[in-house]
């Protein structure tokens with residue numbers, strides 16, 4: 001168990017497409033260690049609500065969603081799940097702009113930057129759990145938003161590939177926006 005260094009842009013690895021895991025790989029000690037390290041790394045930070053394995057340098061299709069109240073989103077309810085080989089198999093409606101940041105995209109002060117990124121409100125996702133059981137679920141709300149961000153990481157896309165860097169704002173500006181608008 002250890003807190004890993006989170007890869008930050010620019011880093012070629014963040015644009016790799018992660019490899020899908022076989023059921024035996026999902027159950028392996030090596031994978032369990034990576035997942036437990038991702039949990040430790042998320043807990044060590046204040047803002048992250050999700051992290052994919054590639055962000056700690058492991059190009060495997062796995063992510064942890066650990067939604068919790070953060071300084072910017074104090075009203076979030078706790079949610080905790082590991083997703084292996086997650087895929088968005090259906091989307092509903094059209095994309096709408098949603099504010100997000102990323103532990104891998106930091107400014108010169110080492111703080112995350114934020115931008116409005118077009119995301120679906122509702123998606124259908126297929127994934128495997130820690131016992132390699134397949135799940136197909138329709139997801140909406142904040143979880144749907146976080147999953148789209150994490151599945152992008154697994155496919156080698158970071159949110160600043162989707163919006164111009166000039167559209168990003170600093171943590172300080174985002175904090176002010178949260179206090180004014182309560183997004």
Ligand SMILES: [Zn+2]
Pocket residue numbers: 101102103104149153
């Ligand atoms: Zn991210």
